[in-house]
Structures are given as C-alpha cells and as structure tokens.
Amino acid sequence: MKYFTIAELCKSETADQLGIDNRCKKEHVVNMTALVDNVLDPLREAYGKPITVNSGFRCPALNKAVKGSVTSDHMNGCAADITGGSLKENKRLFYLIQELGLPFDQLIDEKHFSWVHVSYRKEGNRGEVKAL
Structure with a gap:
C-alpha cells in the first residue's frame, strides 16, 4: 500500500453525519489491502x-x-x-484500468463518469464492465 490507507478507505462523511460506526474488521483490511495492491496503487x-x-x-x-x-x-x-476530480478524469481512470489490464470484478461508470466504481476479489474476478 503505497498511495492509499485503510483509514482513507473507511472514511465516510455520511457515516460521520449519521453517527454510524464504520470501523472495519480484520477480514475487511485484508480485502482492502488486496484492492489497493492489485488495482488502486x-x-x-x-x-x-x-x-x-x-x-x-x-x-x-x-x-x-x-x-x-x-x-x-x-x-x-x-x-x-474513485474520482480524478472531474468527469473527464473519471473517464480517463475508467479506461486506464482496462488499458493496463488490471484485474477487477466490476468496473462501473457511475452516472456518466460522476465517479468510477471498481471492485477486486482475491478469487473469481469476473472482469464485468458496465455503466449505470
């Protein structure tokens, strides 16, 4: 994990506003580390x-x-x-993930590149690409 932290991946303004305890467990840390190491970093x-x-x-x-x-x-x-800060940059991230051949389960263009959803599983990644 070079560029991202577990704290960053667990931070939620919505949880803070609603008083929701969004602390993760050990198994979640393992999964987030795999997501960061294999896709995000x-x-x-x-x-x-x-x-x-x-x-x-x-x-x-x-x-x-x-x-x-x-x-x-x-x-x-x-x-x-994730976001690169604009629709244009989000579109770039979406296609860069594919161009790099990074492993993913789902890669979703959310609301015309308002953000990009990416998921990674240690086993059984489907490589599903879609737009919502």
Whole structure:
C-alpha cells in the first residue's frame, strides 16, 4: 500500500453525519489491502496524480443509508468509488484500468463518469464492465 490507507478507505462523511460506526474488521483490511495492491496503487502509479476515494468500506448500516446494493462489495472491503476530480478524469481512470489490464470484478461508470466504481476479489474476478 503505497498511495492509499485503510483509514482513507473507511472514511465516510455520511457515516460521520449519521453517527454510524464504520470501523472495519480484520477480514475487511485484508480485502482492502488486496484492492489497493492489485488495482488502486498500480492505477495511481500509471495515472501519475492523486485519486480520491469517495467511498470504500461500508458497514451494513452505512450501505443501507446510502441505498447501496444489498450484495455490495463495499461491505466486504472489496470495492471503492474513485474520482480524478472531474468527469473527464473519471473517464480517463475508467479506461486506464482496462488499458493496463488490471484485474477487477466490476468496473462501473457511475452516472456518466460522476465517479468510477471498481471492485477486486482475491478469487473469481469476473472482469464485468458496465455503466449505470
């Protein structure tokens, strides 16, 4: 983990505002570390500038509060919503992940590149690309 921290991946303004305890467990740390090591750090290295994590780990209460999927990889520490700071930069991140051949389970253009969702599992990555 060179460019990202566990604290950054667990930080949530929504959780803070709603008084939700979004602390992660050891198994979540293992999954977040794998996400960073296999996707986020290599992406940041190639991108050459900071990437912001809008949403990483979500406990079930936080996931419900943000109306996340009941099967969201965020709850396992396997997903992050990221941004380069603009629609143009988010689009660049989306395609760079694919160009680099980084492993992922899901890569989603969220709301016309308002942010990019990327998930990584230690086993069984589907390489699914879609837009929502």
